[in-house]
Amino acid sequence: MPGTRNETRNDLLAAWLHDHKVQVGELTSLVNTEIGKLTGRCGTVHDRHIRKLLSGEHKSPNALLRTALERVTGQTATELGFIPRGSKKSSPAPTPEDDPLYRRALLAAASAAGVSLATPPLGGNRPRRLNSNDVEALKAELVAWTTSESTYGGTPELEKRAEDITDKVVRLQQENSASTRIRSELYTVAAAFSNSAMWAAIDGQRFESAEYHLDRTIRLAGLSGDPATEFRVWGHASILFRHVNRPTDALAAAERAQASPIARRDPLFSSLAMSRLAISHAALGDDRSAVRYVDLAQKALDRADPNKYRPSWVSFYDQAELDHLAMVARMHLRQWPDAERHAHRSLAYLRPDLKRNSALVHAHLAVAQLGQKDLEQAIGTAQSLPEGMMKHARVRRLLDGFTEQITTLAPHNPEARDWRARYRTVVA
Structure with a gap:
């Protein structure tokens, strides 16, 4: 009725x-x-x-x-x-392939930002003068991409999507006119998408692809002239270089980020840079410098204004992430009790929606406990990981090494046998 x-x-x-x-x-x-x-x-x-x-x-x-x-x-x-x-009842979370979250989030974010998606499509056939609406539409799509990446991790599909949008923004620049300010902002957005493609490749352990994206991102970041963008690029470059066993290059990239103007102006950026410097020094075996940078990173974070406006991409960095990075530094130095302490602190502060970060910290925690020969507790920690997260590239890399270690330490232990059987089943 x-x-x-x-x-x-x-x-x-x-x-x-x-x-x-x-x-x-x-x-x-x-x-x-x-x-x-x-x-x-x-x-x-x-x-x-x-x-x-x-x-x-x-x-x-x-x-x-x-x-x-x-x-x-x-x-x-x-x-x-x-x-x-579009559903009549609840259903499991979709994958990026069959339900692209970035697209739905784009529409909502664009609406919240006051962007009209009915404007002429970016890169249309007729040359036109680009304006702030074009920039805002792309920023909204970047937010959508980041939301999806936080949910699914660095999938090849998300890497390709970020690369395609980078191509679109570069082409947009060539085919239309814009003021100096708008052109700079578009280069900033292009660098952000290229950097996102690089991060997706790093997260998925596709390092050759990540190095390709790095070269392009450095060029675009330089053209943007944006200090926050350059800071982000060198920070991710440091992570990439560590993964491909180039610790000296990793240290140089981390130092480049720390020397950026935004790190000098904002203690939060300085703290993030020093957290990564701690890992780079630890990877080179410099325990004194590593511990010093962990302490400096904490002091800088304590000084940072939590209400200061910053780019949305840096919202991931908080006390939980600082302890996560400090844990990684301690593990490089094989300081297992300290690594375990930072792991527990990270988990205590970690936002509940960051499932992937939680899985990474738990995997590191299991390795740290095993380093202290606490076999039963280490296996218990590993068993607590959700099976879906065990397949994530970075988590699996940690668990592969963990499984090899427990096999060497306790080949006949019943709990160790149960773990190996379960892990083989999950990642097969």
Whole structure:
């Protein structure tokens, strides 16, 4: 009948609010803060939006709101009682291939940023003068890409998508005119996408591809003239060089990031640079410098203003990530008890939505415990990892070494045999 409502109250979301003693207004504020981190602009969600989700009037929040809710609560959309768009009932999370999250997040982020997607498509046939709307549309797509990468990791599909958009932005520059400021911003966006492609390749352990992206990213970052972009490029270059066994180059890249103007101006960037310097020194066996940079990184982070506006990509760096990087440095030095201490601190501070980071820290923790000959606890830590995360390239690399070590240390131990059997089944 007209006027009849057929909504069913969202008891799962209501239960989360009740269990955590969070009011609707507080949840609204937390969600808008997370949207700000994702898009660089404070969210515009109102209390009435949350109430409609609670009442069941809205069962499928858009990608940006859904992602923000997941980050605030630490629950998946399904666990919060939401239904994926286009579905009649709950279904498992889609893969990038059959449900590209970046596209849905693009639409939501563009809307939140006030960008009209009805404007002429980027790179159309007729030359035109590029403007800030073009830049904002691309930034929204970058936010969408980052959201998807945080969920799925550095898949080949996401690497290819970032590379394709880089090509599009470069072509856009060549085929149209723009002011000096807009051109610089477009180079910044192109460098960000190229850097994202490089990071996806690093995360997926596709290092030859990552080196190709690095060369291109350095050129684009130089053309942008943006200090934050150059900082990001050299930071990721340092990580890549460590993975391909070029520790001296890794140290030089980390020093280049630390010397950048943005690291001198903002203690948070300085802290991130010094955390990576600690790992580079540790990889070269310089324990004194490594420990000193860990301490300096902590002091710098303590000075950083948490409310300062920064590019959305640096939102990953917080106390949990500092302890994660300090843990890696300690493991290079085989300082197992200190590595374990940093691992536990990282897990205590880690945002619940960062499932991949949690898996990496747990894998490192298992290795650190094994380094102390605590076989039973190390295996227990490894067994706690979700099977899906065991297949992630970086996690699997750690677990491969871990499994070889326990085989050498305790070939006949029943727990070790159980772990090997399970691990072979999972990664086969």
